[in-house]
């Protein structure tokens with residue numbers, strides 16, 4: 001770029017640097033970084049509520065009928081409400097806002113080298129709708145009859161008849177909250193796709209886009225393509241509850257299986273909607289901390305497309321015992337096993353990236369590696385469940401529950417901590433404490449395995465999900481099984497206690513941490529070429545890309561970790 005063009009760019013760009021009042025900077029922002037942090041903070045607060053709910057119902061399972069400290073008595077209806085909203089919160093109010101909306105907002109403009117989202121006010125509106133949906137969900141816990149208790153999958157007739165789901169307005173507010181949340185993410189998604197398509201730094205070709213950005217965009221496309229049927233279904237469910245229609249009620253000629261199809265047509269792609277952002281974050285972290293370029297950038301990308309496409313034709317593997325034709329079930333067994341192939345290929349590429357690298361075990365890298373290890377267990381146990389013959393036995397057991405948490409805990413919680421510890425210096429301009437970071441990592445990762453590995457055993461022993469007191473069932477009331485339940489609950493309490501280490505480290509480092517340089521990890525994506533934290537408008541001079549970050553880093557040569565926007569000599 002000649003001096004003249006640089007000067008012109010600085011000039012037009014300077015209008016973004018004016019000082020804003022507190023109200024417009026933090027409460028009604030249009031800056032993508034602040035909006036991203038609004039999502040992340042809301043998600044973290046919701047994670048505390050979701051964790052608290054898990055604590056309450058796990059205590060009931062370990063010590064049935066006893067008063068739960070800091071909660072009170074958990075009755076059967078209360079138990080259903082806690083389980084339902086734990087799932088709802090963790091998926092729709094933690095995984096989605098933190099991984100997609102939060103980091104999507106924060107990272108996309110910085111990583112592709114532009115000054116903001118292309119529709120900044122739409123971006124602000126997306127967050128505001130999300131905030132309203134959050135308040136509606138929280139309100140639903142306090143209405144007469146209490147929060148919704150029909151499970152996060154919300155199967156009719158349980159969810160469509162008020163007396164079955166125990167609650168009246170709780171169930172309807174729950175649907176309203178979820179629907180509003182989807183609206184917010186649809187609007188946000190428009191911004192992410194348009195920005196990535198149109199606002200990339202000059203010279204950044206499609207195949208230069210960082211994997212973290214690519215995967216968020218693919219995730220958003222999957223979300224947009226799959227959520228339509230569910231929104232339609234939610235409207236029908238709402239009408240069944242409130243207006244006396246019978247879309248899902250056999251008593252009036254409706255079909256409860258219809259909801260299951262609508263739900264899982266969205267529900268399975270949703271797994272990849274939250275998985276892909278974490279996979280992208282992990283790819284970038286692994287590449288940086290093994291000082292190697294990503295192995296097979298294009299292959300990883302194409303396998304992500306393949307996974308995304310296949311995720312639309314596997315949904316009925318959730319319905320093997322719901323009364324679908326066994327011949328149809330066989331088709332879904334095949335597609336389900338097929339989808340493990342691109343994912344295995346991604347895993348292979350990540351491990352190949354590590355191979356021969358000079359690996360640094362910094363906190364973000366520990367999170368990234370633990371993601372690979374634990375998600376692998378989730379993926380492999382998913383292949384068992386995808387086989388319809390085995391699923392007849394496993395369905396609705398704790399084996400499913402353990403499998404599910406070996407996929408979603410790595411995706412949501414480990415992914416969130418990987419991203420937060422890695423980009424913290426860029427977000428707040430200060431470093432987090434490494435020692436506390438490592439204590440928090442081990443204090444989370446070890447108890448996580450102690451909670452969920454034993455649950456596989458309970459599942460194999462025939463323990464059903466969604467039972468609030470196993471003492472009522474002679475076969476499951478045995479002391480040796482109860483000991484496992486107590487062990488899992490105690491492990492959960494240990495895990496929750498270690499989160500205080502993170503909260504302390506997070507807030508103290510934000511104000512008192514060591515000042516962060518522009519590029520503390522020697523990474524080579526564009527966000528590290530600007531100051532920490534970046535100014536309003538992101539870059540003093542908008543960058544031009546001369547070479548791909550993915551083609552350039554060579555192990556062991558410090559010089560090669562420069563920002564990619566320096567012209568070649």
Ligand SMILES: [Cu+2]
Nearest residue numbers: 268315317318
């Ligand atoms: Cu599925």
